[in-house]
Amino acid sequence: MALVNTDAIVLRTYNLAEADRIAVCLTRSAGLVRAVAKGARQMKSRFGAALEPFTLIRLAFYERENRELVSISSAEIVRSHFNLAAQVEASEVLAYMGELVGDFAPPHEANEKLFRMVTACVEALETSTGPARLVLRYFEVWLLRLAGLFPDVRSCGDCGARLSEADTAYLDVEVNSHCQKCSHGPATRLLPETQRTLIATQHLPPLDFAIKFKDLSEESEVQVAELTHRLIVRALDRRPRTLVASTR
Numbered sequence: 091m092a093l094v095n096t097d098a099i100v101l102r103t104y105n106l107a108e109a110d111r112i113a114v115c116l117t118r119s120a121g122l123v124r125a126v127a128k129g130a131r132q133m134k135s136r137f138g139a140a141l142e143p144f145t146l147i148r149l150a151f152y153e154r155e156n157r158e159l160v161s162i163s164s165a166e167i168v169r170s171h172f173n174l175a176a177q178v179e180a181s182e183v184l185a186y187m188g189e190l191v192g193d194f195a196p197p198h199e200a201n202e203k204l205f206r207m208v209t210a211c212v213e214a215l216e217t218s219t220g221p222a223r224l225v226l227r228y229f230e231v232w233l234l235r236l237a238g239l240f241p242d243v244r245s246c247g248d249c250g251a252r253l254s255e256a257d258t259a260y261l262d263v264e265v266n267s268h269c270q271k272c273s274h275g276p277a278t279r280l281l282p283e284t285q286r287t288l289i290a291t292q293h294l295p296p297l298d299f300a301i302k303f304k305d306l307s308e309e310s311e312v313q314v315a316e317l318t319h320r321l322i323v324r325a326l327d328r329r330p331r332t333l334v335a336s337t338r
């Protein structure tokens with residue numbers, strides 16, 4: 091059995107047998123793991139509050155060959171987010187994020203970019219005074235982008251023409267982007283503001299994004315949400331189980 095030490099974020103937990111818990115964690119060095127916390131449901135558990143959802147922890151676990159479940163040796167809190175759990179909108183967004191990360195991240199496959207993106211989004215939810223759903227939009231766009239499922243709205247997929255606010259992308263039914271000349275058949279034309287918003291996700295961290303677009307028009311927000319939702323449903327082949335009001 092090999093001992094692995096890594097930073098991790100707890101996505102969710104569920105009960106196992108009488109006294110144990112399983113924590114689904116996104117780890118920096120080992121990707122998504124399902125980890126058994128022995129005795130975590132006992133009154134005097136050595137894990138304390140470390141396994142509360144969305145706590146950033148320093149996790150040590152034993153990996154066993156050919157076993158999907160790993161067993162936790164220790165879990166220490168690096169940063170807790172208890173106050174987020176008390177906010178209705180933020181906690182709904184977190185539950186939804188946890189579900190999607192669990193669905194999109196392949197088990198035991200490290201993805202530094204995904205880990206950094208998820209932790210930055212949780213931090214942004216904690217710090218931002220703007221609506222939580224803007225962080226959610228950012229998260230969805232990046233989750234899809236890191237999975238290679240988000241269209242590049244900055245250029246035409248056919249002729250390679252650069253697309254700007256003045257010449258926005260047309261998305262076909264397959265969600266590929268085209269310039270106006272190359273677009274044939276039914277297509278959705280992105281609003282200039284939507285185009286600007288999507289391009290901004292590429293270079294802004296989530297907190298800056300949430301601040302910059304706090305006054306995003308409802309029209310553009312709906313367009314972004316419809317686009318991400320369509321791609322997520324297509325990738326999962328079903329609707330996410332955790333549906334928050336802000337995912338429409």
Ligand SMILES: [Zn+2]
Nearest residue numbers: 246249269272
């Ligand atoms: Zn073109």
